[in-house]
Amino acid sequence: MCGIIGAVAQRPVADILIEGLRRLEYRGYDSAGLAVLDSTNRLQRSRAVGKVAMLATKLLETPIDGKTGIAHTRWATHGKPAEMNAHPHVSGTWLGVVHNGIIENYLALREKLGSYGYGFDSETDTEVIAHLVALHLKREGSLLKATLKARQEFKGAYALAILSPEEPNTLVVARQGSPLIIGLGIGENFVGSDIQAMLPVTNRFIYLENGDVAYVGLHKIEIYNEEGELVERPIRESRAKDSASELGEYRHFMLKEIFEQPTAIASTLENRLASGHFLPSIVGQNVMETLAKVEEIQIIACGTSYHAGMVGRYWIESMTDIPCTVEVASEYRYRRQPLRKNMLFVTISQSGETADTLAALEKIKEAKGCLASLSICNVAESSLVRESDMNLMTVAGPEIGVASTKAFTTQLLALQLLLGTLIQAKTGETDASRKLAQDLQLLPILVEQVLELNPVIEKLAEQFIDKHHSLFLGRGAQYPIALEGALKLKEISYIHAEAYPAGELKHGPLALVDSEMPVVAIAPTGLLLEKLKSNLEVVHARGGQLYVFASQNAQMKPDEQTHVIELPAVPEMLAPIVYTIPLQLLAYHVAVLKGTDVDKPRNLAKSVTVE
Ligand code: G6P
Numbered sequence: 001m002c003g004i005i006g007a008v009a010q011r012p013v014a015d016i017l018i019e020g021l022r023r024l025e026y027r028g029y030d031s032a033g034l035a036v037l038d039s040t041n042r043l044q045r046s047r048a049v050g051k052v053a054m055l056a057t058k059l060l061e062t063p064i065d066g067k068t069g070i071a072h073t074r075w076a077t078h079g080k081p082a083e084m085n086a087h088p089h090v091s092g093t094w095l096g097v098v099h100n101g102i103i104e105n106y107l108a109l110r111e112k113l114g115s116y117g118y119g120f121d122s123e124t125d126t127e128v129i130a131h132l133v134a135l136h137l138k139r140e141g142s143l144l145k146a147t148l149k150a151r152q153e154f155k156g157a158y159a160l161a162i163l164s165p166e167e168p169n170t171l172v173v174a175r176q177g178s179p180l181i182i183g184l185g186i187g188e189n190f191v192g193s194d195i196q197a198m199l200p201v202t203n204r205f206i207y208l209e210n211g212d213v214a215y216v217g218l219h220k221i222e223i224y225n226e227e228g229e230l231v232e233r234p235i236r237e238s239r240a241k242d243s244a245s246e247l248g249e250y251r252h253f254m255l256k257e258i259f260e261q262p263t264a265i266a267s268t269l270e271n272r273l274a275s276g277h278f279l280p281s282i283v284g285q286n287v288m289e290t291l292a293k294v295e296e297i298q299i300i301a302c303g304t305s306y307h308a309g310m311v312g313r314y315w316i317e318s319m320t321d322i323p324c325t326v327e328v329a330s331e332y333r334y335r336r337q338p339l340r341k342n343m344l345f346v347t348i349s350q351s352g353e354t355a356d357t358l359a360a361l362e363k364i365k366e367a368k369g370c371l372a373s374l375s376i377c378n379v380a381e382s383s384l385v386r387e388s389d390m391n392l393m394t395v396a397g398p399e400i401g402v403a404s405t406k407a408f409t410t411q412l413l414a415l416q417l418l419l420g421t422l423i424q425a426k427t428g429e430t431d432a433s434r435k436l437a438q439d440l441q442l443l444p445i446l447v448e449q450v451l452e453l454n455p456v457i458e459k460l461a462e463q464f465i466d467k468h469h470s471l472f473l474g475r476g477a478q479y480p481i482a483l484e485g486a487l488k489l490k491e492i493s494y495i496h497a498e499a500y501p502a503g504e505l506k507h508g509p510l511a512l513v514d515s516e517m518p519v520v521a522i523a524p525t526g527l528l529l530e531k532l533k534s535n536l537e538v539v540h541a542r543g544g545q546l547y548v549f550a551s552q553n554a555q556m557k558p559d560e561q562t563h564v565i566e567l568p569a570v571p572e573m574l575a576p577i578v579y580t581i582p583l584q585l586l587a588y589h590v591a592v593l594k595g596t597d598v599d600k601p602r603n604l605a606k607s608v609t610v611e
Contacts, residue, residue: 002027002072002074002075002099002100002101002193003021003024003025003027003029003100003192003193003194004024004071004098004099004100004159004161004180004191004192004193004197005020005024005071005072005190005192005193005197005198006069006070006098006161006163006171006173006190006191006192006216007020007068007069007171007188007191007201008067008068008169008170008171008188008189008190008216008217009067009068009185009187009188009218010067010187010188010218011067011188012065012066012067013065013066013067013068013069014034014036014059014063014064014065014069016200016201017034017036017069017070017071018052018055018056018059018071019200020071020190020192020197020198020200021034021052021055021071021072021073021197022052023200024073024192024193024196024197025052025073025600026196026253026401026402026599026600026606027073027075027193027194027402027605027606027607028075028402028600028601028603028604028606029073029074029075029605030074030076030081031047031048031049031050031073031074031076031081031082031083031085032047032048032050032051032052032054032055032072032074032086033045033046033047033055033071033072033086033087033088033098034046034047034055034059034064034069034071034072034088035069035070035071035088035096035098036064036065036067036068037068037069037165037168038064038065038066039066041165041168043090043093043095043165044066045064045088045090045096046058046059046062046064047083047086047087047088048083048086049083049086052073068163068169068170068171069163070088070097070098070161070163070171070191071098072087072098074086074087075605077102077125077610078102078106078123078124078125078126079122079123079124080123084121084122084123085122085123085124087099087124087126089121089122089124089126089127089129089130090130091131091134093165094134094137094138094164094165094166095133095143095164095165095166096130096162096164097126097129097130097161097162098126098160098161099125099129099159099160100158100159100178100180100609101156101157101158101178101609101610102125102157102158102611103126103129103154103155103156104125104155104156105153105154105155106125106128109128109132109154110127110128113128113131113132113135116135118131118135125156129150129158129160129162132150132153133146133147134146135150136149136150137164137166142167143162143166143167143170143215144172144213144215144222147160147172147213148213148228151174151213154176157177157178158175158176158178159173159174159175159176159178159193160172160173160174160175160180161173161180161191169217169218170215170216170217171189171191172213172214172215172216173191173208173213173214173216174212174213174214175208175209175210175211175212176210177210177355177358178193178353179193179194179208179353179383179609180192180193180208181193181194181195181198181205181206181208181381182205182206182208182216182221183195183201183202183204183205184202184204184205184206184221184235185201187219188201188218189216189221190202194607195238196398199238203237203238204235204236204237204238205235205237205381206221206223206234206235206236207233207236207381208233209386210226210383211226212224212225212226212231212233236381251592252401252588252592252598252599253400253401253599254401254403254405254492254584254598254599255588255598256401257399257401257405257406258405258584258585258588259451260397261405261406261409261451261581262444262445262448264394264395264396264397264406264409264410265409265410265413265443265447265577266444267395267396268393268394268395268396268410268414268417269417269440269441269444270395272417273437273440273441276429276433276434276437276438277424277429277434277437278417278420278423278424278433278437280421280425282392282417282418282421283374283390283391283392283418283421284389284391287390287425288424288425289425290371290372290390291344291422291425291426292425292426293342294342294343294344294425294426295322295340295341295342295343296322296323296325296340296341296342296343296344297316297322297323297324297343297344297346298325298326298327298343298344298346298370299312299313299326299346299347299348300327300328300329300332300345300346300347300348300357300361301326301328301329301347301348301349302328302329302330302349302354302356302357302608303487303608304350304403304404304407304408304484304487305348305349305407305408305411306326306328306348307408307480307481307483307484307487308348308376308408308412308415309348309415310326310479310480310483311412311415311477311480311481311576312324312326312346312412312415312418312419313325313326314480315415315477315573318477319419319423319436320419320423320426322426328356329347329354329356329359329360330356330611332360332363333360337369339367339369340369342371343370343371344371344372345361345369345372345373345374346374346375346418347360347361347373347374347376347377347384348375348376348377348411348415349375349376349377349378349382350377350378350379350394350396350399350404350407350408350411351377351378351379351382351606351607351608352375352377352378352379352382353379353382353383353384353609354608354609355608355609355610356611357384358383358384358387361373361375361388362387365387372389372390373387373389374389374390374391374418375387375390376391376392376393376394376414376418377392377393377394378393378394378395378396378399378407378410378411380393392414392417392418393414394407394410394411394413394414395410396410399606400599400606401598402491402492402599402600402604402605402606403488403492403587403598403601405584408484408580409447409577409581412576412577412580413440413443413577416436416573420433420436420437420440435571439571439573440574442571443574443577443578446568446574447577447578449568450567450578450581450582451581453565453567453581453585457565457582457585457586457589458585458589460547460565460586460589461586461589461590461592461593462593463518463545463547463563464489464493464495464518464586464590464593465590465593465594467495467516467517467518468495468496469495469496469497469498469512469516469517470486470489470495470496470497470498470517470519470520471497471498471499471500471509471512471513471517471518471519471520472485472486472489472497472498472499472500472519472520472521472522472583473499473500473502473505473519473520473521473522473535473536474499474501474502474521474522475501475503475531475532475535476527476528478522478524478575478576479499479500479501479502480576481522481580481583482499482501482520482521482522484580484583485497485499485520485522485580485583485584485586485587487499488583488584488586488588489583491587491604492588492591492596492601493587493590493591493594493596494594494596494602495590502521502531502532502536503531503535505538510538510539510542513542513543513544514542514543514544515544515545517544518544518545518547519539519544519545519547520547520548520586521535521536521546521547521548521550522549522579522583523550523551523554523556524550524551524554524567524570524572524575524579525553525554525569525572526572526575533556536548536562540561545561545563546561546562546563547565548562548563548564549565549567549579549582549583550564550565550566551567551568551569551575552567552569553569565582567579567582
């Protein structure tokens with residue numbers, strides 16, 4: 001989704017901005033643009049539809065550069081992907097602006113600005129920001145004052161960076177709902193929608209809070225809060241490694257991230273278990289008393305994180321007496337729900353910036369509808385972490401591929417850590433919680449073993465490239481894994497993939513099964529294995545092509561219609577994590593064979609900061 005980078009420096013900034021945009025590419029976008037104040041202090045702009053590389057080529061052909069600049073990757077919301085809609089947007093020669101988010105009242109503002117004589121060159125909501133700030137700039141005489149005035153009229157979510165020839169060596173930025181960070185240099189400063197974009201130039205950051213407007217100069221930063229008061233925000237030093245955005249030996253970030261899973265899992269386990277015991281500090285200090293009171297759990301998430309939540313529900317209800325429900329945030333936030341007693345409200349998000357998930361959390365907090373909120377998140381500085389009472393961090397490291405992989409498996413692990421901690425809080429350590437803690441230690445090595453299947457799955461992928469549809473089947477906690485496998489395949493290979501709980505096959509999807517329909521099944525050992533085998537017999541009898549990821553102890557027999565890919569025997573509670581890996585690899589290799597843009601699939605975004 002849209003990305004912002006900006007710089008105020010004593011050196012030319014175009015290269016810094018282009019590199020920043022490259023680092024934001026993983027968020028998903030359809031066009032890019034940049035504006036600088038040139039050596040004669042004129043506003044110069046260049047925009048291009050398509051990749052950042054197109055913009056870079058355009059700049060080589062028609063160079064523009066300057067020491068103050070803003071740049072943007074746009075993911076179309078209002079108006080098609082086209083150069084006229086790409087950011088920065090300008091108001092005559094007065095100013096240029098880049099914007100993430102949505103101005104909900106843009107039509108009313110457009111009308112108002114029209115009555116003042118402003119014309120519009122784009123279909124975007126962003127252009128009203130440019131004109132409204134320009135209108136106030138003429139009256140107020142300062143970009144900061146103008147932005148403080150204008151923001152009172154904006155309804156919606158935004159992160160903004162604005163520059164104006166009226167005030168060289170200055171950026172004014174604002175945050176409401178969409179993340180925005182200031183990067184601190186020496187005699188130069190930067191702004192960005194995530195730190196990845198700024199890591200080549202600094203590792204010291206100020207995270208703006210909702211309602212903040214900031215003046216960013218060469219040597220000075222001033223931040224004003226929602227009430228317009230001058231405030232201090234802490235400076236944080238990031239340990240994020242620049243190398244996280246390097247591909248190294250891998251062809252795609254997705255493959256790199258799939259192979260990083262043993263390390264991500266080991267890091268997420270670190271300091272959280274001690275001889276069969278879940279350390280309560282996992283979710284914060286003095287939380288056991290709160291967790292002991294939990295009578296219900298509501299999990300809220302979107303996309304892949306929602307699938308993690310669905311698995312979590314199976315686990316929580318299998319080992320505790322706490323009822324657990326799971327819902328996608330976009331539905332939950334607009335639905336009336338009776339308030340429940342002593343409910344733990346759990347949000348799951350790799351980015352911590354997903355607009356729907358944040359809105360669901362805000363809703364429950366406003367209604368005072370939960371005992372406590374707890375986020376499972378991969379970004380420590382994110383809005384979700386800051387807004388939640390307790391946090392359980394996944395330690396997956398930055399995930400660049402749009403299709404989530406290591407963030408998902410570490411979310412599953414985090415749910416197990418939460419489960420173990422809950423059991424301890426409610427009943428004290430039990431044999432089951434001790435076994436869970438011991439089994440979890442096996443995970444990194446098991447995942448490592450399953451990754452060795454990579455060449456086998458690469459070969460198998462060849463059988464999918466001419467397919468248009470596919471079915472994924474699982475039962476119990478493997479049903480959400482089937483959903484996740486299908487999501488991965490459709491996201492990056494564009495093959496239509498649907499997942500069903502295998503017992504539901506007979507109620508509709510069976511009508512689709514013929515020799516052209518690949519049916520992927522997940523068959524670890526466990527209570528439901530024999531049931532699953534019967535479901536697969538039914539597919540087999542109708543000529544379906546079966547691809548079964550099965551435990552070596554499942555005794556699945558291959559034949560001309562049945563391809564069996566054997567996985568090591570694993571404890572039942574670990575199986576959903578372990579069986580995710582081959583499905584990720586399958587989607588990856590099918591996409592590579594089909595020649596799609598694996599890391600940046602069409603129309604999708606990594607961080608969905610709009611509704
Ligand atoms: C987007 C991403 C998915 C992610 C979903 C939820 O659709 O492409 O990978 O699962 O958003 O994001 P979150 O950051 O809340 O987990």
